[in-house]
Each structure stands twice: as C-alpha cells, then as structure tokens.
Ligand SMILES: Cc1ncc(C[n+]2csc(CCOP(=O)(O)OP(=O)(O)O)c2C)c(N)n1
C-alpha cells in the first residue's frame with residue numbers, strides 16, 4: 209500500500225501530538241499535579257506505523273501501557289488522556305480505577321489490559337479465535353515490551369495463535385530495557401522475532417524509529433492475517449528515552465552518554481528528516497503542527513483539571529456485570 | 536423422570552447450551568475426540584465439530600486467557616481444566632484478568648465465561664489429582680464460585696453459568712461423577728439460579744453446612760443421625776461466592792448449632808467464612824461453638840489408601856461430629 213503525502217504527514221502529526229502530550233505529563237508530574245506517568249517517548253513511530261496498517265475501529269487491539277501514540281491513532285482523545293492522568297471520573301478506560309495508561313476503549317475495539325505484563329497476549333489470541341470462528345476478516349493486534357516476551361503468558365499465546373493460524377499480529381516494542389534489565393538478559397537470540405520462528409510463525413524485525421518501515425511490515429502482516437494466512441510477530445527496535453516511569457531513576461543503571469547517543473535516533477527526528485527529504489514537511493507546516501499540538505494539549509489539561517473526581521462510593525461497583533451502570 | 540449420573544447431567548447441560556446458543560463453545564485438553572478424560576464432553580465433538588469443541592494445547596493459562604479474549608469478542612466459552620489441581624497456571628488469568636475485567640473497565644468489558652474443573656479426593660488420585668481449590672477463588676470479587684452436589688443442580692447450575700454475564704468457576708466433585716445419581720426431567724429445561732444455597736433437609740437440632748461430595752455424605756450422615764434421634768438440618772451451599780449469608784443465618788437461628796464440612800484443608804478454608812458469618816450474624820442464637828470438620832492441614836491428599844482415608848471426611852466422621860455437637 210503506498211501512502212498518500214497527506215497520510216504520511218498525518219502519521220507524523222500523530223507522533224508529534226503523542227510526544228507533546230507525553231512531555232506535558234512529565235511536566236505535570238514535576239509540578240505535583242499528577243501522581244504517576246509511564247511514558248511512550250521514543251516508541252511513537254512503531255505505534256503509529258502499526259496503527260495505520262489496521263482498519264481502525266474495525267480491527268481489534270490489545271495494547272500495553274506505552275501505547276499512547278497507538279491509542280491516539282485509534283481515536284483516543286488528548287483530553288481523555290489528561291483525565292486518566294488525573295484520575296477523573298469521565299476517564300473512559302476505567303473511570304479512574306486503573307493507573308494512567310492502562311487502556312480500554314470499547315468504541316475503538318480496544319480491550320482493557322491489566323498491569324500484569326503479557327496477559328493481554330492470550331486475550332488477543334482468543335479474539336483471533338473468535339474472529340476465525342465467525343469467519344470474519346478482522347485482525348487483532350497485541351503489543352508488549354521485549355522483556356515481557358520472557359513470560360510464559362506470551363509463549364502460550366503465540367504458540368496457540370500459530371497452531372490455529374489465527375489473525376493475530378504481535379508487536380514487540382523492543383526498547384532495550386525492562387525497567388533496568390537490558391535485553392541481553394531477556395533472550396539469547398538477537399531479536400524476539402527469532403523467538404517467534406521456533407514457534408512456527410513469521411518473525412520480522414524492523415527499525416522501530418522509521419514509521420514507514422514499520423508501516424510496510426505491518427501492512428504485509430495484516431494482509432496475510434486478513435486472508436487467513438495466520439499470525440506474524442513483528443519486533444520493532446527502538447530505545448526507551450525516558451526512565452521506566454515517573455517512579456524510576458534510570459541514572460542508577462545506564463549512563464547519560466548512552467541515552468544521548470540514542471536520542472540521535474529519536475523517531476520524531478528520524479521521520480522529520482524523511483519527510484523533509486521528500487519535500488513534504490516544510491518549516492511552516494511544522495510550526496503549524498507544533499502550535500496546534502500545544503493548543504490541544506493546553507485545552508486537554510484545562511478540561512481535565514476542571515473535571516470532577518469520581519465519588520468515593522463509586523469504588524464499590526461494578527464488580528459484576530449486573531452492576532454496570534449506564535449513566 | 537429419568538435417573539442420571541452427575542457427569543451425564545453436566546454433559547447434557549453443555550449439549551443443550553451448545554445447541555441453544557451458537558456463541559457457546561468448549562475448549563480444553565482432550566475435550567474433543569476423547570470426550571474428556573472424565574467423559575464429560577463425550578459425543579459433543581462429533582455433534583458440534585472441532586471448531587466448537589476445541590482440543591487446546593496443553594496450556595491452562597491460555598485455555599483461560601484465550602477464553603477471556605473470545606468472551607470479550609462476544610463468545611460464550613466453556614473452558615475445561617482437566618483437574619482442579621492444574622488450575623494454578625491459569626490463576627493469573629482468572630484472578631488478575633477475568634475477575635477484574637468488569638471493575639477495571641468500569642463495566643465497558645465483561646467476561647461471560649465458565650471455567651469447569653473436576654475437584655476433590657477419595658479417588659486414589661494422590662496429591663495432584665485430588666485437590667479442592669474453592670477457597671482460593673471464593674476470595675475473589677468478580678468471580679462466582681459454584682459447586683453442585685447432585686445431577687439436578689449440576690445441570691441447572693451449569694446452564695445458568697453458561698448464561699451468566701460473569702466468569703463462573705464451576706467445580707465438579709469428581710468422586711461423585713458416576714456415584715451420585717438423581718432424577719432429572721428430560722423433557723423440560725432446568726435452570727437453577729446461581730446465588731442461593733438450598734436447605735436440602737429440614738431439621739431442628741443442628742445445621743450442617745456442606746457442598747459437593749461432602750453434601751452427599753452429609754445427607755447420609757444426617758439420615759443415620761435421625762435413626763439415633765438427632766434431627767439435622769442440611770444446607771447445600773452450592774454457590775460459594777457470592778456468599779448466601781441469609782440462608783446460613785436463617786438456619787442457625789433456628790437450630791442454634793452449626794457444623795461445617797469440607798474436604799479442603801481446614802485453615803483459611805471456606806468453612807472459616809461460614810463460621811465468621813455465623814459469629815457476626817447469629818452469635819446470640821448459638822447454643823454451642825461452631826464446629827468444622829475439614830481436611831487436615833497437610834499439603835494435599837496422599838495416595839496410599841489408609842492415608843487417603845485419614846485425610847478425607849466421610850459419613851462416619853460426619854456422624855461422629857454430629858453426635859458430639861448434638862450432645863454439647
Ligand atoms: C508479571 C509482572 N511482573 C513484574 C511487573 C513489574 N514491571 C512492570 S513493567 C516491567 C518491565 C517491562 O519491560 P518490557 O516488557 O520490556 O516493557 P517496557 O516497560 O520496556 O515497555 C516490570 C518488571 C509487572 N508489571 N508484571
């Protein structure tokens with residue numbers, strides 16, 4: 209699938225918006241206005257590239273906590289992110305029950321995930337199984353970190369998807385770290401794609417800073433899955449530019465030089481260069497995007513700050529489906 | 536009416552639900568061609584095909600996890616765990632995922648699924664084919680925990696479980712699969728509601744609380760006690776979670792004495808919840824301390840026959856406990 213110039217610019221815009229929202233979250237945390245943030249900075253290209261290969265709103269997604277850019281592509285609103293950061297009632301993923309960035313968005317076919325890493329993988333496989341049973345042509349995307357591929361949860365889900373040839377695409381966002389533990393301590397192979405090969409499904413490793421390369425890899429995988437040719441695992445290599453979360457201090461386990469070195473491959477930079485090279489992204493266009501993003505982020509923060517918290521007693525439900533309130 | 540076995544009642548329930556609702560499917564180890572190691576799914580593979588009676592990989596966490604995914608998508612999975620002893624690999628999916636899905640998504644996502652597992656000892660199964668696991672799950676809001684004691688309830692409760700919009704842990708007393716027989720009408724639909732316990736025998740001297748295989752024994756012991764002039768009321772708890780406190784308290788307020796029987800280990804077992812319920816809600820009605828007759832606090836049921844019998848409560852042990860409590 210060749211992307212139109214307009215779509216390519218839009219993809220850059222999604223990355224930029226995600227980055228500015230994410231940066232604002234860090235600022236809010238430093239200001240003491242929010243309790244927690246877990247960041248997707250450095251991972252936007254892989255997420256946007258994957259999202260744009262899906263039929264968004266039609267296909268299904270089982271994401272993980274770094275997927276802000278992916279969520280934005282699926283229609284998650286900046287103000288919804290800010291509501292979630294502040295634990296406000298209107299927050300659509302959980303009504304303030306879950307920590308921020310623990311996504312769920314029914315209207316976009318995004319299923320709810322927990323903090324227990326890799327548990328979403330078998331849900332994706334189950335969704336794939338149901339799609340196949342119903343003879344539909346949807347696909348499901350599951351994403352996770354590279355460290356999480358050490359979990360038996362991941363192995364069982366991928367194995368099952370391969371055995372049953374299900375329309376599942378596993379995106380491994382290899383940001384080189386699981387909190388402080390480097391990827392070499394997670395796997396004895398160069399890439400999670402190699403882990404997949406032993407399970408009998410296609411494993412693809414792709415440069416996760418190049419949104420268009422990721423998109424290309426996903427487009428192929430989605431096409432195969434949609435036409436009944438089974439699952440693919442795509443590992444997108446990238447670097448986690450921020451600490452693991454707002455509770456982490458990454459100076460305790462990696463050098464500033466290492467981080468600075470990797471910032472040269474910051475996906476915003478890499479893709480800006482690509483689009484500039486192709487004559488699509490001009491200085492004025494970029495300026496326009498930046499001011500639009502700033503305005504959206506400001507408005508989102510303002511909205512969320514004024515939004516009400518849930519009432520304490522709302523914590524009592526809905527434990528069971530019968531208690532779900534539709535107000 | 537026709538008399539059928541417990542396992543046949545379970546098979547019929549699944550057969551009827553598969554026929555009624557095309558979203559229903561079965562997934563587990565050996566459930567297909569083999570018809571389940573206990574033959575609970577026998578004939579269903581032939582009748583409904585391999586897409587609706589799925590032989591899964593040998594992988595419990597994904598049997599449940601895949602079930603959850605399918606349920607999120609709108610299906611109605613019945614997941615079979617071959618023995619309750621092997622449910623622990625799936626504990627993560629049951630407790631962290633299925634149980635919390637509705638709450639954590641503020642009701643946007645629910646998990647209508649049944650997890651069936653044969654449980655319990657007395658069948659020469661040793662440590663890893665005899666365990667009772669109900670206490671782990673009866674501690675988890677978001678789950679429903681059901682244990683039938685007879686074919687009628689097994690069929691009616693399982694059919695209700697399949698239709699329930701929540702995850703239901705359905706534990707089947709495997710020793711009773713062929714031993715426990717009962718009348719089950721074959722020409723009408725049976726649905727037994729999940730939630731209420733049932734007074735299975737009226738009595739005035741003491742209340743005996745049990746479920747599953749132990750309820751079967753409890754009725755036998757109560758019968759013997761009646762011959763000795765002790766009038767025992769037996770309550771089949773059958774839905775362990777959420778707890779039906781009202782039925783428990785109503786019975787104890789009437790009899791003033793409570794005996795709780797389960798084969799699961801004593802400490803931290805389900806009986807502790809029943810005892811606490813009574814202590815909080817019927818303290819002044821009690822004429823004797825609450826008594827528990829349970830499996831001892833050893834890791835699990837040993838294999839060798841004498842040791843197994845030492846572990847398991849049985850009608851004689853229950854009768855003895857009834858006598859002691861009645862005499863208090
Ligand atoms: C089962 C489980 N164990 C431990 C944790 C704590 N924990 C949260 S994130 C994380 C590292 C995950 O690393 P990776 O999979 O590479 O994802 P990343 O955060 O790097 O995107 C750990 C250990 C957890 N959430 N779940």
Ligand SMILES: [Mg+2]
Nearest residue numbers: 353354385386
């Ligand atoms: Mg990582």
